[in-house]
Amino acid sequence: METLDAIRLRCSLKSKLSGREVPPDVVGAVLHAACLAPSARNTQPWRFVVVRGRAAVDALADAALPESSAVIRRALVVVVACARPADGVVVGGLNYYLYDVGSAVQNLLLAATDRGLATHLIASFDEAAVKRVLRIPDDVRVVVLTPLAWPDAASYEEAAAERLSQRTRKPTEEVVFEGAWGGA
Amino acid sequence: METLDAIRLRCSLKSKLSGREVPPDVVGAVLHAACLAPSARNTQPWRFVVVRGRAAVDALADAALPESSAVIRRALVVVVACARPADGVVVGGLNYYLYDVGSAVQNLLLAATDRGLATHLIASFDEAAVKRVLRIPDDVRVVVLTPLAWPDAASYEEAAAERLSQRTRKPTEEVVFEGAWGGA
Numbered sequence: 001m002e003t004l005d006a007i008r009l010r011c012s013l014k015s016k017l018s019g020r021e022v023p024p025d026v027v028g029a030v031l032h033a034a035c036l037a038p039s040a041r042n043t044q045p046w047r048f049v050v051v052r053g054r055a056a057v058d059a060l061a062d063a064a065l066p067e068s069s070a071v072i073r074r075a076l077v078v079v080v081a082c083a084r085p086a087d088g089v090v091v092g093g094l095n096y097y098l099y100d101v102g103s104a105v106q107n108l109l110l111a112a113t114d115r116g117l118a119t120h121l122i123a124s125f126d127e128a129a130v131k132r133v134l135r136i137p138d139d140v141r142v143v144v145l146t147p148l149a150w151p152d153a154a155s156y157e158e159a160a161a162e163r164l165s166q167r168t169r170k171p172t173e174e175v176v177f178e179g180a181w182g183g184a
Numbered sequence: 185m186e187t188l189d190a191i192r193l194r195c196s197l198k199s200k201l202s203g204r205e206v207p208p209d210v211v212g213a214v215l216h217a218a219c220l221a222p223s224a225r226n227t228q229p230w231r232f233v234v235v236r237g238r239a240a241v242d243a244l245a246d247a248a249l250p251e252s253s254a255v256i257r258r259a260l261v262v263v264v265a266c267a268r269p270a271d272g273v274v275v276g277g278l279n280y281y282l283y284d285v286g287s288a289v290q291n292l293l294l295a296a297t298d299r300g301l302a303t304h305l306i307a308s309f310d311e312a313a314v315k316r317v318l319r320i321p322d323d324v325r326v327v328v329l330t331p332l333a334w335p336d337a338a339s340y341e342e343a344a345a346e347r348l349s350q351r352t353r354k355p356t357e358e359v360v361f362e363g364a365w366g367g368a
Contacts, residue, residue, distance in 0.1 A: 003190040003298035007217045007291050017227025031360050033191045035353055037290060038309050044354050056363065083367075094325060096236050098278065106221060107191050110294065114187040124225050127276050135364045141278060148195045153267055170228050176215050179232045179240065180319045181266075 075147030
């Protein structure tokens with residue numbers, strides 16, 4: 001898929017996840033793309049836990065995702081993106097680990113879209129429960145998680161059409177400034 | 185360009201920037217791609233200041249980028265990515281604005297790569313000076329900046345070849361865990 005098409009078509013498809021098997025090599029390719037993201041001083045602070053199979057996904061959903069449990073239970077693969085804040089580069093009081101994880105997960109989402117896989121980013125979960133279920137150390141933060149699932153539709157484009165028709169973005173003039181803040 | 189090629193070819197090309205004019209519509213398309221990134225509760229906290237032209241870029245470089253001044257002075261366009269932390273969604277004590285800016289800038293870098301533009305992410309700068317030169321409000325953080333420049337080579341691929349041959353990434357087993365932290 002063309003890069004700009006992947007960027008445009010990537011959207012949250014929480015109501016369109018199917019339980020069709022996602023081969024390990026597809027998951028591996030998507031995670032490889034994630035790891036090619038840039039990071040501050042190349043620290044690569046991202047870590048990914050891959051939860052695979054009905055029993056494991058259900059256990060995670062039941063323990064940690066009361067609000068999203070029904071969504072997650074439709075998928076057979078969930079990727080949990082984590083990082084240790086102590087691994088992050090701090091410049092001017094900003095710890096760049098969250099920035100770096102954002103870059104890597106964006107690569108992951110675009111590579112998934114390119115392969116026709118549906119994703120749905122979730123930042124709201126019971127972090128202590130995720131850590132307990134996945135044996136994640138105390139000093140690591142769970143940042144986001146997403147199912148990786150074939151869409152429950154004839155194609156990715158068909159699955160995404162309704163969602164994309166509802167996409168909202170701020171007007172460019174509120175977000176992009178020429179020359180100086182607010183415009184030159 | 186294919187999505188996975190853009191992800192693979194994106195790299196920091198600080199020694200390969202040329203001063204050839206980058207048309208405004210190309211810069212606009214790259215920024216549009218940035219704004220299609222997901223964000224926590226669709227807050228879109230990213231803001232971009234576009235610095236364009238020899239005098240403006242030199243003024244920014246001289247004031248705020250003592251270490252990178254020579255690099256930045258080769259480019260005619262610099263994009264400065266900012267955000268107001270107060271706009272970020274806070275979940276479990278994590279403010280997701282830096283994560284969201286990371287996602288948006290990754291889209292920007294990939295769209296630039298797709299168009300054959302060289303980029304070079306910089307997180308180290310005199311933030312107070314950037315804010316003074318670009319009239320950025322006190323409550324906004326300057327997160328990263330990157331030049332957008334045609335590469336000083338016959339093609340993007342040629343410009344990137346040496347850098348990509350030196351790319352280092354942690355082994356997969358240190359970063360991707362199956363089933364639980366450290367592996368099931």
